[in-house]
Amino acid sequence: MRVAEHTPDEQTFQRASEWVARLEAADCTGAERDAFEDWLAEHPDHVHAWAQAETLHQQAALLAADAGLRTHVAAQARPARRRWLPRLAIAAGLCVAVIGGGLFAIDGNPATHHYANDSRVPQQRTLEDGSIATLDAGAALAARVGWRGRRIELERGRVQLQVAPSAKTLRVHAGNSTLRDIGTTFQVERRGDGRVDVALLEGAVEVTSSGAQASRYLLQPGQQVQVLPTGRIQPAVAMSRPAAEGWLHGQLVFDGAPLQEVVERMNRYSATPLVVDDPALASLAVSGTFRAGDAQQLLRALALGWSIAARQRADGAVELHRQP
Amino acid sequence: MSSPPPVIHRVSEPVPLPEAFAVFVRDEREPLCAFLRARGASAEDAEDIAQDCMERLIRYRAHGTGELRLLLYRIARNRLADRGRSLPARAHLPLLDDHAPDTPAGSTPGPLRQAESGQMLALLRQALFKLPERCRQVYLLNRVSGMSYTQIARHCGITANTVEKHIARALQGLRKELGPDSFRKDGET
Numbered sequence: 001m002r003v004a005e006h007t008p009d010e011q012t013f014q015r016a017s018e019w020v021a022r023l024e025a026a027d028c029t030g031a032e033r034d035a036f037e038d039w040l041a042e043h044p045d046h047v048h049a050w051a052q053a054e055t056l057h058q059q060a061a062l063l064a065a066d067a068g069l070r071t072h073v074a075a076q077a078r079p080a081r082r083r084w085l086p087r088l089a090i091a092a093g094l095c096v097a098v099i100g101g102g103l104f105a106i107d108g109n110p111a112t113h114h115y116a117n118d119s120r121v122p123q124q125r126t127l128e129d130g131s132i133a134t135l136d137a138g139a140a141l142a143a144r145v146g147w148r149g150r151r152i153e154l155e156r157g158r159v160q161l162q163v164a165p166s167a168k169t170l171r172v173h174a175g176n177s178t179l180r181d182i183g184t185t186f187q188v189e190r191r192g193d194g195r196v197d198v199a200l201l202e203g204a205v206e207v208t209s210s211g212a213q214a215s216r217y218l219l220q221p222g223q224q225v226q227v228l229p230t231g232r233i234q235p236a237v238a239m240s241r242p243a244a245e246g247w248l249h250g251q252l253v254f255d256g257a258p259l260q261e262v263v264e265r266m267n268r269y270s271a272t273p274l275v276v277d278d279p280a281l282a283s284l285a286v287s288g289t290f291r292a293g294d295a296q297q298l299l300r301a302l303a304l305g306w307s308i309a310a311r312q313r314a315d316g317a318v319e320l321h322r323q324p
Numbered sequence: 325m326s327s328p329p330p331v332i333h334r335v336s337e338p339v340p341l342p343e344a345f346a347v348f349v350r351d352e353r354e355p356l357c358a359f360l361r362a363r364g365a366s367a368e369d370a371e372d373i374a375q376d377c378m379e380r381l382i383r384y385r386a387h388g389t390g391e392l393r394l395l396l397y398r399i400a401r402n403r404l405a406d407r408g409r410s411l412p413a414r415a416h417l418p419l420l421d422d423h424a425p426d427t428p429a430g431s432t433p434g435p436l437r438q439a440e441s442g443q444m445l446a447l448l449r450q451a452l453f454k455l456p457e458r459c460r461q462v463y464l465l466n467r468v469s470g471m472s473y474t475q476i477a478r479h480c481g482i483t484a485n486t487v488e489k490h491i492a493r494a495l496q497g498l499r500k501e502l503g504p505d506s507f508r509k510d511g512e513t
Contacts, residue, residue: 009504017495021488023402025473033402040395041383051391052504053495054398059448060467060498066449073468115470116362125470132469140362 009049015039016049020057065121065250070134116140117157120269120293122248127152130164134248136189137268137292157268158189160248163203174198177227180206186219187244192264194229199239209233242289250292256285259308262298263320269293273317274310281308281322345385348392349378356400363404373403451501455494462487463494 019036022028040046063069117123117135125133128145135141139157150166154174162185163170172179174188177196184203190196198207200219208216211231219225224239243253254262260282263274269292276282284306290298295318302308307323353374360370377399384395452460462480465471473484
């Protein structure tokens with residue numbers, strides 16, 4: 001018997017970890033959530049133990065930024081395998097529903113699910129249809145899987161979608177652009193100024209825009225296009241693979257990008273925003289590879305290569321200006 | 325006039341809230357509202373829920389800022405989950421992902437900043453590979469791929485209840501591996 005090893009502390013932690021797991025279960029009830037909050041209030045040690053468990057649990061989610069680990073897990077959870085699973089799963093779900101009193105009845109219910117990444121590192125999420133979304137820092141989307149179609153609304157930021165094969169068409173709405181897709185991997189980004197960038201890694205995607213210059217374009221693998229706020233789709237250019245794949249593991253690659261764009265991207269990963277007020281400076285072309293979140297490295301490069309100096313403002317932001 | 329026994333009286337008397345707590349509530353309200361809006365709450369609902377959360381937080385007021393922030397966002401997610409159940413499914417009123425993998429790490433900025441330095445993550449990564457295989461697989465599918473319990477259950481051919489048990493066990497295993505002292509500083513202010 002190893003009972004002696006179970007210090008009260010360990011038992012409290014065990015209870016706390018069970019709560020952490022319970023609270024994220026689909027069948028967790030409001031009464032259970034209230035019971036949890038009461039349990040916490042019973043003793044400060046309960047809060048300490050739970051805070052440890054919760055912190056661990058959240059830190060583990062930060063490992064999603066670990067590209068190696070993500071690949072390792074994605075290999076085990078390949079969406080393609082799911083092609084055959086839904087029907088089985090539905091059948092199994094129905095059996096369990098009969099036995100288990102409807103715990104799985106939620107399957108197939110076309111509710112909208114929100115995914116928001118408030119952290120400063122990219123995060124991977126598996127959507128209801130088995131598609132894998134990698135949300136860049138600060139990105140948010142809403143996904144709805146119905147019986148006939150799949151719809152994703154990119155609310156802000158950048159996302160890479162590895163679409164699970166399915167007979168249901170997937171439509172992605174990003175600002176004034178709609179992407180139609182059948183089984184593929186692509187990236188889409190809503191920019192602060194209303195432009196939308198689409199890059200296709202594999203498969204095929206049709207881009208349709210709305211607005212005064214509404215148009216349509218069928219994107220080939222390895223191409224990227226930019227949709228202007230007017231709806232105009234700029235001519236496709238070859239996708240920069242280092243740039244498209246870099247952000248997934250914390251490398252921001254720019255090739256003649258306007259400084260404004262560099263700053264907008266960099267700010268996603270940092271608590272201290274960089275600001276460019278001078279319009280002439282904002283359009284300055286910058287090239288280089290920078291570590292996401294390492295503003296100091298970027299500032300050093302800007303000072304050296306582009307004679308740009310930085311000054312801390314009273315509100316905490318760092319303003320960029322030309323060196324006098 | 326029925327006065328309560330002196331001992332209880334001392335405890336239940338309206339105590340002025342600690343200064344640190346008041347500052348915390350003031351600073352955290354807006355980020356919390358933004359968090360709620362990002363999860364589908366309207367601006368007005370976000371204000372209401374945030375108010376409710378702050379009131380519920382009062383009973384933990386003696387704790388340090390790090391723990392308060394964790395508590396605040398846990399309470400907020402609980403309220404979102406409550407709401408997801410009680411609201412009718414109307415098209416313009418999105419339901420919330422209440423069996424959500426959607427609990428981004430960034431929702432608790434405080435102690436996690438330290439972890440982002442990388443050292444803790446490296447230790448955590450090592451500890452993960454010492455978990456029993458099934459337990460690790462389930463835990464990584466949840467944490468790294470963001471799969472819900474239902475999705476993992478389907479994927480691994482186990483019940484959602486077993487998924488839940490693996491998750492709790494993974495946390496216990498990780499703590500055993502990392503040692504209870506590795507978090508000490510998080511518990512303090």
